[in-house]
Amino acid sequence: xxxxxxxxxxxxxxxxxxxxxxxxxxxxxxxxxxxxxxxxxxxxxxxxxxxxxxxxxxxxxxxxxxxxxxxxxxxxxxxxxxxxxxxxxxxxxxxxxxxxxxxxxxxxxxxxxxxxxxxxxxxxxxxxxxxxxxxxxxxxxxxxxxxxxxxxxxxxxxxxxxxxxxxxxxxxxxxxxxxxxxxxxxxxxxxxxxxxxxxxxxxxxxxxxxxxxxxxxxxxxxxxxxxxxxxxxxxxxxxxxxxxxxxxxxxxxxxxxxxxxxxxxxxxxxxxxxxxxxxxxxxxxxxxxxxxxxxxxxxxxxxxxxxxxxxxxxxxxxxxxxxxxxxxxxxxxxxxxxxxxxxxxxxxxxxxxxxxxxxxxxxxxxxxxx
Numbered sequence: 578x579x580x581x582x583x584x585x586x587x588x589x590x591x592x593x594x595x596x597x598x599x600x601x602x603x604x605x606x607x608x609x610x611x612x613x614x615x616x617x618x619x620x621x622x623x624x625x626x627x628x629x630x631x632x633x634x635x636x637x638x639x640x641x642x643x644x645x646x647x648x649x650x651x652x653x654x655x656x657x658x659x660x661x662x663x664x665x666x667x668x669x670x671x672x673x674x675x676x677x678x679x680x681x682x683x684x685x686x687x688x689x690x691x692x693x694x695x696x697x698x699x700x701x702x703x704x705x706x707x708x709x710x711x712x713x714x715x716x717x718x719x720x721x722x723x724x725x726x727x728x729x730x731x732x733x734x735x736x737x738x739x740x741x742x743x744x745x746x747x748x749x750x751x752x753x754x755x756x757x758x759x760x761x762x763x764x765x766x767x768x769x770x771x772x773x774x775x776x777x778x779x780x781x782x783x784x785x786x787x788x789x790x791x792x793x794x795x796x797x798x799x800x801x802x803x804x805x806x807x808x809x810x811x812x813x814x815x816x817x818x819x820x821x822x823x824x825x826x827x828x829x830x831x832x833x834x835x836x837x838x839x840x841x842x843x844x845x846x847x848x849x850x851x852x853x854x855x856x857x858x859x860x861x862x863x864x865x866x867x868x869x870x871x872x873x874x875x876x877x878x879x880x881x882x883x884x885x886x887x888x889x890x891x892x893x894x895x896x897x898x899x900x901x902x903x904x905x906x907x908x909x910x911x912x913x914x915x916x917x918x919x920x921x922x923x924x925x926x927x928x929x930x931x932x933x934x935x936x937x938x939x940x941x942x943x944x945x946x947x
Contacts (some may be wrong), residue, residue, distance in 0.1 A: 579605075582640040582642070583599060584640045585641050586612070586647055587646035587669075589612075598875055602876075604938075609627055610630075611636075627816040636662050639763045642692075645659070648741070649671060649673075651684060652678075654672070656672075656693070665693070682900075696878060696894065697845075697900065699756060699844055700763040701760075701869065701870065702709070702847025702869055703871035703872055704846065705760055706930065707840050708842075711839060711853060716834075717839050718834040722815075722832075723812060723815070723832050724828075725758075725761060725825040725831075726825065727757055731820035732823060733788050733822070738789065741821075742820070750802040750906050750910070753818055754899075754902070757816055757827040757829075761806070761816070763825045763900065765812050766808055768807065768809065769924070771805060771806055772918045773802065773909030775802045775914075777796050793906070799913070801818075801837070802817065802818050803815070803816070809911055829842065837853060839853050859892050868931060869926065880936065881893050884936050898926075899924045901921070901924060905921065
Protein backbone atom coordinates (compact mmCIF):
# COMPACT_ATOMS: atom_id res chain seq x y z
CA UNK A 578 0.00 0.00 0.00
CA UNK A 579 2.84 2.37 0.82
CA UNK A 580 3.94 4.90 -0.22
CA UNK A 581 0.95 7.12 0.56
CA UNK A 582 0.52 9.68 -2.22
CA UNK A 583 0.05 13.19 -0.82
CA UNK A 584 -1.26 16.38 -2.38
CA UNK A 585 -0.52 19.60 -0.49
CA UNK A 586 -3.10 22.41 -0.64
CA UNK A 587 -1.72 25.76 0.52
CA UNK A 588 1.73 26.92 -0.57
CA UNK A 589 2.41 29.61 2.01
CA UNK A 590 5.43 29.85 4.29
CA UNK A 591 4.47 26.85 6.41
CA UNK A 592 4.49 24.54 3.40
CA UNK A 593 8.30 24.51 3.28
CA UNK A 594 8.78 22.46 6.43
CA UNK A 595 6.11 19.97 5.31
CA UNK A 596 7.78 19.51 1.93
CA UNK A 597 11.17 19.09 3.61
CA UNK A 598 10.08 16.59 6.24
CA UNK A 599 7.71 14.50 4.14
CA UNK A 600 10.46 14.04 1.54
CA UNK A 601 12.54 12.18 4.16
CA UNK A 602 9.89 9.48 4.72
CA UNK A 603 10.02 6.62 2.25
CA UNK A 604 6.42 5.64 3.04
CA UNK A 605 5.13 9.02 1.80
CA UNK A 606 5.33 10.58 -1.64
CA UNK A 607 4.26 14.19 -2.25
CA UNK A 608 2.91 14.12 -5.81
CA UNK A 609 1.35 17.58 -6.28
CA UNK A 610 0.69 20.94 -4.68
CA UNK A 611 -1.98 23.59 -5.15
CA UNK A 612 -2.88 27.10 -4.07
CA UNK A 613 -5.53 29.71 -4.84
CA UNK A 614 -2.62 31.55 -6.42
CA UNK A 615 -1.81 29.03 -9.15
CA UNK A 616 1.41 30.77 -10.11
CA UNK A 617 2.65 30.47 -6.54
CA UNK A 618 1.70 26.78 -6.55
CA UNK A 619 3.70 26.27 -9.74
CA UNK A 620 6.72 28.10 -8.34
CA UNK A 621 6.65 26.14 -5.07
CA UNK A 622 6.07 22.90 -6.93
CA UNK A 623 9.03 23.52 -9.21
CA UNK A 624 11.18 24.20 -6.14
CA UNK A 625 10.24 20.82 -4.66
CA UNK A 626 10.03 18.76 -7.85
CA UNK A 627 6.24 18.28 -8.05
CA UNK A 628 3.61 19.80 -10.35
CA UNK A 629 1.80 22.89 -9.07
CA UNK A 630 -1.82 23.48 -10.04
CA UNK A 631 -5.22 24.83 -9.03
CA UNK A 632 -7.00 23.42 -5.98
CA UNK A 633 -9.70 21.82 -8.09
CA UNK A 634 -7.13 20.12 -10.32
CA UNK A 635 -5.36 18.67 -7.29
CA UNK A 636 -8.57 17.41 -5.71
CA UNK A 637 -9.37 15.55 -8.93
CA UNK A 638 -5.96 13.89 -9.18
CA UNK A 639 -5.22 10.28 -8.34
CA UNK A 640 -3.80 10.62 -4.80
CA UNK A 641 -4.48 9.18 -1.37
CA UNK A 642 -4.44 12.08 1.11
CA UNK A 643 -4.87 15.84 0.96
CA UNK A 644 -2.65 17.79 3.34
CA UNK A 645 -4.70 20.93 3.93
CA UNK A 646 -2.50 23.80 5.14
CA UNK A 647 -4.69 26.64 3.94
CA UNK A 648 -5.86 29.46 6.23
CA UNK A 649 -8.34 28.32 8.93
CA UNK A 650 -11.39 29.76 7.17
CA UNK A 651 -10.78 27.33 4.29
CA UNK A 652 -10.04 24.22 6.36
CA UNK A 653 -13.58 22.86 6.33
CA UNK A 654 -14.32 23.63 2.68
CA UNK A 655 -11.18 21.97 1.34
CA UNK A 656 -11.44 18.99 3.69
CA UNK A 657 -15.05 18.26 2.75
CA UNK A 658 -14.26 18.53 -0.97
CA UNK A 659 -11.36 16.11 -0.56
CA UNK A 660 -13.47 13.63 1.39
CA UNK A 661 -16.21 13.85 -1.23
CA UNK A 662 -13.62 12.76 -3.79
CA UNK A 663 -12.60 9.75 -1.68
CA UNK A 664 -9.36 11.12 -0.24
CA UNK A 665 -8.06 11.05 3.32
CA UNK A 666 -7.46 14.47 4.89
CA UNK A 667 -4.98 16.01 7.29
CA UNK A 668 -5.83 19.61 8.31
CA UNK A 669 -3.56 22.19 9.87
CA UNK A 670 -4.92 23.51 13.16
CA UNK A 671 -7.66 24.13 13.99
CA UNK A 672 -9.70 21.37 12.35
CA UNK A 673 -12.29 24.00 11.36
CA UNK A 674 -13.46 27.33 12.72
CA UNK A 675 -16.93 26.17 13.82
CA UNK A 676 -17.89 23.09 15.79
CA UNK A 677 -20.52 22.29 13.18
CA UNK A 678 -18.00 22.19 10.34
CA UNK A 679 -15.57 20.16 12.43
CA UNK A 680 -18.29 17.63 13.24
CA UNK A 681 -19.30 17.43 9.58
CA UNK A 682 -15.70 16.64 8.58
CA UNK A 683 -15.44 13.83 11.13
CA UNK A 684 -18.90 12.41 10.31
CA UNK A 685 -18.28 12.51 6.56
CA UNK A 686 -14.98 10.69 6.91
CA UNK A 687 -16.54 8.04 9.13
CA UNK A 688 -19.37 7.39 6.66
CA UNK A 689 -16.94 7.08 3.78
CA UNK A 690 -14.41 4.94 5.64
CA UNK A 691 -11.72 7.60 5.28
CA UNK A 692 -9.14 9.01 7.72
CA UNK A 693 -9.13 12.56 9.09
CA UNK A 694 -6.10 13.90 10.90
CA UNK A 695 -5.45 17.28 12.44
CA UNK A 696 -2.50 19.31 13.64
CA UNK A 697 -0.75 19.80 15.91
CA UNK A 698 1.36 16.66 15.83
CA UNK A 699 3.99 18.04 18.22
CA UNK A 700 2.72 15.64 20.90
CA UNK A 701 4.26 12.84 18.83
CA UNK A 702 7.70 14.36 19.30
CA UNK A 703 10.41 13.29 21.71
CA UNK A 704 9.50 15.84 24.39
CA UNK A 705 5.84 15.11 24.98
CA UNK A 706 6.27 11.38 24.38
CA UNK A 707 8.91 11.27 27.11
CA UNK A 708 6.54 13.15 29.43
CA UNK A 709 3.77 10.67 28.65
CA UNK A 710 6.08 7.77 29.50
CA UNK A 711 6.92 9.39 32.84
CA UNK A 712 3.26 9.90 33.73
CA UNK A 713 2.20 6.44 32.62
CA UNK A 714 5.15 4.97 34.55
CA UNK A 715 4.02 6.62 37.80
CA UNK A 716 6.87 9.16 38.09
CA UNK A 717 4.52 11.71 39.72
CA UNK A 718 1.81 9.36 40.93
CA UNK A 719 -1.82 10.02 40.07
CA UNK A 720 -2.27 13.25 38.05
CA UNK A 721 -4.07 15.82 40.19
CA UNK A 722 -3.82 19.09 38.28
CA UNK A 723 -2.21 20.92 35.39
CA UNK A 724 -1.33 24.47 34.42
CA UNK A 725 -0.69 25.69 30.88
CA UNK A 726 0.38 29.17 29.81
CA UNK A 727 0.86 30.78 26.40
CA UNK A 728 1.58 34.45 27.10
CA UNK A 729 2.81 37.06 24.64
CA UNK A 730 1.88 40.54 23.42
CA UNK A 731 0.45 39.63 20.06
CA UNK A 732 1.53 39.72 16.45
CA UNK A 733 1.26 43.31 15.25
CA UNK A 734 4.90 44.05 16.03
CA UNK A 735 6.41 41.31 13.86
CA UNK A 736 3.88 39.52 11.63
CA UNK A 737 3.59 40.81 8.03
CA UNK A 738 -0.20 40.38 8.03
CA UNK A 739 -1.44 40.29 11.64
CA UNK A 740 -5.11 41.27 11.15
CA UNK A 741 -6.49 37.72 11.27
CA UNK A 742 -5.20 37.15 14.78
CA UNK A 743 -7.63 39.76 16.11
CA UNK A 744 -10.70 38.70 14.13
CA UNK A 745 -13.31 36.00 14.72
CA UNK A 746 -11.60 32.63 14.47
CA UNK A 747 -8.34 34.16 15.67
CA UNK A 748 -7.24 35.24 19.15
CA UNK A 749 -4.73 33.53 21.41
CA UNK A 750 -6.92 30.52 22.19
CA UNK A 751 -7.71 29.54 18.61
CA UNK A 752 -4.22 30.44 17.42
CA UNK A 753 -2.11 28.66 20.06
CA UNK A 754 -4.62 26.80 22.22
CA UNK A 755 -4.56 23.70 19.99
CA UNK A 756 -0.91 23.04 20.92
CA UNK A 757 -1.53 23.25 24.65
CA UNK A 758 -4.91 21.53 24.76
CA UNK A 759 -3.75 18.69 22.49
CA UNK A 760 -0.73 18.19 24.73
CA UNK A 761 -2.94 18.09 27.83
CA UNK A 762 -5.34 15.56 26.29
CA UNK A 763 -2.35 13.46 25.22
CA UNK A 764 -0.98 13.51 28.78
CA UNK A 765 -4.22 13.36 30.81
CA UNK A 766 -7.04 12.24 28.51
CA UNK A 767 -10.24 13.99 27.39
CA UNK A 768 -11.96 16.92 29.09
CA UNK A 769 -15.55 16.70 30.30
CA UNK A 770 -16.39 20.27 31.47
CA UNK A 771 -14.91 23.76 31.30
CA UNK A 772 -15.42 27.25 32.62
CA UNK A 773 -13.77 30.37 31.32
CA UNK A 774 -13.21 34.11 31.52
CA UNK A 775 -12.19 36.29 28.59
CA UNK A 776 -11.50 39.94 27.85
CA UNK A 777 -10.42 42.34 25.13
CA UNK A 778 -7.78 44.58 26.65
CA UNK A 779 -7.17 46.91 23.68
CA UNK A 780 -10.06 47.75 21.36
CA UNK A 781 -7.60 48.54 18.57
CA UNK A 782 -4.06 47.48 17.67
CA UNK A 783 -1.60 49.54 15.65
CA UNK A 784 0.60 47.55 13.29
CA UNK A 785 4.30 48.32 13.68
CA UNK A 786 5.60 45.61 11.32
CA UNK A 787 6.12 45.93 7.59
CA UNK A 788 4.51 46.22 5.10
CA UNK A 789 1.39 47.45 6.96
CA UNK A 790 3.06 49.73 9.50
CA UNK A 791 0.71 52.37 10.89
CA UNK A 792 -2.55 50.62 9.99
CA UNK A 793 -5.10 50.04 12.76
CA UNK A 794 -6.79 46.73 13.53
CA UNK A 795 -10.23 46.66 15.13
CA UNK A 796 -10.08 43.84 17.69
CA UNK A 797 -13.08 41.49 17.42
CA UNK A 798 -12.09 38.52 19.57
CA UNK A 799 -10.90 38.10 23.17
CA UNK A 800 -7.16 38.61 23.61
CA UNK A 801 -6.79 37.26 27.16
CA UNK A 802 -8.49 33.91 27.78
CA UNK A 803 -8.43 31.85 30.98
CA UNK A 804 -10.04 28.44 31.25
CA UNK A 805 -10.62 25.86 33.98
CA UNK A 806 -10.64 22.27 32.70
CA UNK A 807 -12.26 19.28 34.41
CA UNK A 808 -10.72 16.13 32.93
CA UNK A 809 -12.63 12.87 32.70
CA UNK A 810 -9.99 11.21 34.90
CA UNK A 811 -10.63 13.67 37.73
CA UNK A 812 -7.64 15.96 37.22
CA UNK A 813 -8.25 19.72 37.16
CA UNK A 814 -6.42 21.90 34.67
CA UNK A 815 -5.93 25.61 34.07
CA UNK A 816 -5.04 27.24 30.76
CA UNK A 817 -4.33 30.88 30.00
CA UNK A 818 -3.63 32.16 26.50
CA UNK A 819 -2.96 35.84 25.96
CA UNK A 820 -1.92 38.51 23.47
CA UNK A 821 -1.87 41.07 26.32
CA UNK A 822 1.21 40.07 28.34
CA UNK A 823 4.57 41.78 27.99
CA UNK A 824 6.67 39.58 30.29
CA UNK A 825 6.23 36.34 32.22
CA UNK A 826 8.29 33.63 33.98
CA UNK A 827 5.60 30.94 33.90
CA UNK A 828 6.41 27.43 32.62
CA UNK A 829 4.56 26.29 29.45
CA UNK A 830 2.91 23.25 31.08
CA UNK A 831 3.19 21.85 34.59
CA UNK A 832 1.57 18.57 35.66
CA UNK A 833 0.98 18.06 39.39
CA UNK A 834 0.68 14.52 40.72
CA UNK A 835 0.02 12.84 44.04
CA UNK A 836 3.74 11.91 44.27
CA UNK A 837 5.51 14.77 42.48
CA UNK A 838 5.56 17.41 39.75
CA UNK A 839 6.51 17.32 36.06
CA UNK A 840 7.68 20.33 34.03
CA UNK A 841 6.63 19.79 30.41
CA UNK A 842 8.38 21.61 27.53
CA UNK A 843 6.74 24.04 25.10
CA UNK A 844 4.11 22.04 23.16
CA UNK A 845 4.77 24.18 20.08
CA UNK A 846 7.97 22.16 19.62
CA UNK A 847 9.03 18.54 19.39
CA UNK A 848 11.71 18.46 22.08
CA UNK A 849 12.66 20.78 24.97
CA UNK A 850 13.89 20.25 28.51
CA UNK A 851 11.98 18.02 30.93
CA UNK A 852 12.28 18.25 34.71
CA UNK A 853 10.67 16.12 37.38
CA UNK A 854 10.67 16.28 41.17
CA UNK A 855 9.10 13.63 43.36
CA UNK A 856 8.06 14.20 46.95
CA UNK A 857 11.36 12.64 48.06
CA UNK A 858 13.69 14.49 45.67
CA UNK A 859 15.78 17.28 47.23
CA UNK A 860 15.80 19.18 43.93
CA UNK A 861 14.58 19.05 40.33
CA UNK A 862 15.90 16.19 38.21
CA UNK A 863 16.60 16.61 34.48
CA UNK A 864 15.15 13.85 32.29
CA UNK A 865 16.81 13.13 28.91
CA UNK A 866 14.59 12.63 25.89
CA UNK A 867 13.76 8.97 25.32
CA UNK A 868 12.21 9.02 21.85
CA UNK A 869 12.97 9.89 18.25
CA UNK A 870 11.72 13.00 16.45
CA UNK A 871 13.35 15.67 18.60
CA UNK A 872 13.86 18.06 15.68
CA UNK A 873 11.11 20.02 13.92
CA UNK A 874 9.11 17.02 12.72
CA UNK A 875 6.01 18.78 11.42
CA UNK A 876 4.24 16.22 9.26
CA UNK A 877 4.75 13.37 11.70
CA UNK A 878 0.98 13.11 12.06
CA UNK A 879 0.73 12.42 8.34
CA UNK A 880 3.40 9.72 8.64
CA UNK A 881 1.41 8.13 11.46
CA UNK A 882 -1.65 7.99 9.19
CA UNK A 883 0.38 6.27 6.49
CA UNK A 884 1.56 3.55 8.86
CA UNK A 885 -1.82 3.29 10.61
CA UNK A 886 -3.43 2.50 7.26
CA UNK A 887 -0.74 -0.09 6.57
CA UNK A 888 -1.17 -1.69 10.01
CA UNK A 889 -4.95 -1.23 10.32
CA UNK A 890 -4.78 0.66 13.60
CA UNK A 891 -6.03 4.08 14.80
CA UNK A 892 -3.82 7.05 14.03
CA UNK A 893 -2.99 9.42 16.86
CA UNK A 894 -3.46 12.97 15.58
CA UNK A 895 -7.01 12.06 14.66
CA UNK A 896 -10.14 13.93 13.72
CA UNK A 897 -11.93 13.13 16.98
CA UNK A 898 -9.01 14.58 18.97
CA UNK A 899 -8.91 17.73 16.82
CA UNK A 900 -12.70 18.10 17.10
CA UNK A 901 -12.57 17.68 20.89
CA UNK A 902 -9.93 20.42 21.15
CA UNK A 903 -12.05 22.69 18.93
CA UNK A 904 -15.05 22.01 21.18
CA UNK A 905 -13.03 22.90 24.30
CA UNK A 906 -11.89 26.22 22.83
CA UNK A 907 -15.41 27.26 21.91
CA UNK A 908 -16.73 26.12 25.29
CA UNK A 909 -14.24 28.29 27.19
CA UNK A 910 -15.39 31.37 25.28
CA UNK A 911 -19.05 30.42 25.71
CA UNK A 912 -18.61 29.91 29.44
CA UNK A 913 -17.32 33.44 29.81
CA UNK A 914 -20.14 34.90 27.72
CA UNK A 915 -22.85 32.90 29.49
CA UNK A 916 -21.48 32.87 33.04
CA UNK A 917 -21.75 29.11 33.56
CA UNK A 918 -19.89 25.82 33.31
CA UNK A 919 -20.12 24.23 29.87
CA UNK A 920 -20.17 20.45 29.50
CA UNK A 921 -18.42 19.16 26.42
CA UNK A 922 -20.48 17.63 23.65
CA UNK A 923 -17.49 15.68 22.36
CA UNK A 924 -14.90 13.32 23.71
CA UNK A 925 -12.05 11.28 22.25
CA UNK A 926 -9.73 8.45 23.12
CA UNK A 927 -6.46 9.43 24.74
CA UNK A 928 -3.91 8.92 21.94
CA UNK A 929 -1.81 5.80 22.36
CA UNK A 930 1.84 6.31 23.33
CA UNK A 931 4.23 6.25 20.41
CA UNK A 932 5.77 2.91 19.51
CA UNK A 933 8.73 3.67 17.20
CA UNK A 934 8.67 0.23 15.62
CA UNK A 935 5.26 1.07 14.15
CA UNK A 936 7.00 3.36 11.65
CA UNK A 937 9.00 0.54 10.10
CA UNK A 938 11.97 1.73 8.10
CA UNK A 939 10.95 5.39 8.48
CA UNK A 940 11.91 5.60 12.15
CA UNK A 941 15.58 6.01 11.30
CA UNK A 942 14.93 8.44 8.46
CA UNK A 943 14.61 12.11 9.32
CA UNK A 944 14.52 11.47 13.05
CA UNK A 945 16.92 11.98 15.92
CA UNK A 946 17.12 11.10 19.57
CA UNK A 947 18.62 13.59 22.03
